[in-house]
Amino acid sequence: MTSGATTTQTIGFEIARYLPGEDRAPTLRHYDVPYRPEWVVLDALNYLKDEVDGTLSFRWSCRMGVCGSCGAMVNGVPRLMCAAFLRDYLPGPIRVEPLANFPIERDLVIVLDDFMQKLRAVKPWIIPGDRPPPADAEYRQTPAQLADFKQYSMCINCLLCYSACPVYQHEEEFLGPAVLALAQRYDHDSRDRGNSQRHELTWSDEGIWDCTFVGECSAVCPKHVDPAGAIQQAKVESTMDWYRSVLWPFGRR
Amino acid sequence: MRRSPEPVFWSLFSAGGVVLALIAPALILATGFLVPAERVEFDRLSAILTQPLARIAVVGLAFLTFVHAAHRLRHTLVDVGLRAYGGPIATVSYLAALALTAWAALVAFG
Amino acid sequence: MASPYPRRRSRRWFIERWAYQRFVLRELSGVVLAAYMVLLLLLVSSVHAGGQAFADHVTTLRSPLMIAVHVILVLFALLHTVTWFQAVPKGLPLRRGEEKVPPALMIGANYVAMAGATVIIVAALVA
Numbered sequence: 001m002t003s004g005a006t007t008t009q010t011i012g013f014e015i016a017r018y019l020p021g022e023d024r025a026p027t028l029r030h031y032d033v034p035y036r037p038e039w040v041v042l043d044a045l046n047y048l049k050d051e052v053d054g055t056l057s058f059r060w061s062c063r064m065g066v067c068g069s070c071g072a073m074v075n076g077v078p079r080l081m082c083a084a085f086l087r088d089y090l091p092g093p094i095r096v097e098p099l100a101n102f103p104i105e106r107d108l109v110i111v112l113d114d115f116m117q118k119l120r121a122v123k124p125w126i127i128p129g130d131r132p133p134p135a136d137a138e139y140r141q142t143p144a145q146l147a148d149f150k151q152y153s154m155c156i157n158c159l160l161c162y163s164a165c166p167v168y169q170h171e172e173e174f175l176g177p178a179v180l181a182l183a184q185r186y187d188h189d190s191r192d193r194g195n196s197q198r199h200e201l202t203w204s205d206e207g208i209w210d211c212t213f214v215g216e217c218s219a220v221c222p223k224h225v226d227p228a229g230a231i232q233q234a235k236v237e238s239t240m241d242w243y244r245s246v247l248w249p250f251g252r253r
Numbered sequence: 254m255r256r257s258p259e260p261v262f263w264s265l266f267s268a269g270g271v272v273l274a275l276i277a278p279a280l281i282l283a284t285g286f287l288v289p290a291e292r293v294e295f296d297r298l299s300a301i302l303t304q305p306l307a308r309i310a311v312v313g314l315a316f317l318t319f320v321h322a323a324h325r326l327r328h329t330l331v332d333v334g335l336r337a338y339g340g341p342i343a344t345v346s347y348l349a350a351l352a353l354t355a356w357a358a359l360v361a362f363g
Numbered sequence: 364m365a366s367p368y369p370r371r372r373s374r375r376w377f378i379e380r381w382a383y384q385r386f387v388l389r390e391l392s393g394v395v396l397a398a399y400m401v402l403l404l405l406l407v408s409s410v411h412a413g414g415q416a417f418a419d420h421v422t423t424l425r426s427p428l429m430i431a432v433h434v435i436l437v438l439f440a441l442l443h444t445v446t447w448f449q450a451v452p453k454g455l456p457l458r459r460g461e462e463k464v465p466p467a468l469m470i471g472a473n474y475v476a477m478a479g480a481t482v483i484i485v486a487a488l489v490a
Contacts, residue, residue: 170372360408
């Protein structure tokens, strides 16, 4: 243990509190938490909830970066609280606020409705089309076909990318990074035949064309999905399709 | 399916982006530093710029550059807070790019 | 039932984080290059107007102000080049079978092409 860590007995937290019906706006409240180098922000919040204030509200489940439910703004940057170690924020204080760009239900709990509705809209499931299923009822994929979409399938819907996206902040209609990356995931799946159903939405002005490639969605993504790259690729594909349909108007492919 | 017109603008923007990324630093080096240092002779420059292909290349480069800039300016203005005026901003930006390209054609073939 | 606190928007979002400031600078680089294009066309115009007009233009270009302007122009042009090449493997990722072609390799190939273009341009102009 470094000397800096041993001399720090506690670490300060500034946590956004909001109780609907009581508070007019979220306010930051100060807490002191025992410092443990192996603790993450989520551990500190659970300590506070157990030992100091049981009304502190936040979502969490797996504690290991898989469930995607503990996203929050940590010192102004969207992070999974289970992956944000206290030792990286010395000497503190650590400011914890609900994910930006979403309405606040209470304390650190945000309203997910907008995202859920957009997610459903792009049909994030395999659409088999009218092909008969394989005779042995098993779709085979080569490793290369899997590699074509695997990266996008790693998304855990944690919404950090939406919090990092200034376009989504100002254009509520924008489908947003994760939804567009997931649409790309199914577009590129060799088993799927639903492209044309999705493109009506994803290739529209509220889809990929609202994105100006700020790139912060990819910078904050804990699963290296790279939504910004997915959207850029979709722009290339949509553009090639546009020129194909103009230069070859007699039926597509 | 309601098609967005963005592929047209985006592809021109991208073409301009590629060309500028490859040659803009060299061009600025040449015309901003080598020309004032008198390392570029008038006769040579004149011989190049009066070639028909060079005239066309100047107009093409100007077109791609101005459309590229118009596209970026349009989206940046929208992003930094003028979203409500997105339509008029796009129209004015691209029309300005076309007007500047017309001027470039006058210069190149002058 | 009390309603949630509405989502907040910042009018100053683009100066609130370095990543966003970098984005705006990147986008402005395109606009700056259009300004350079105007200067370039003025140079072309002076060449077509004859030797005396060109000589006058060269005198203008030699002023400290114009040198400073071109220093700024070159910095923005390089910002454009660097950020553009970084974006290439994002938009056009290549794969050989399962293996992704390393982005650094694609970016490097772009710099090689740029170096080649630079040599050709300078060689064509400098006697």
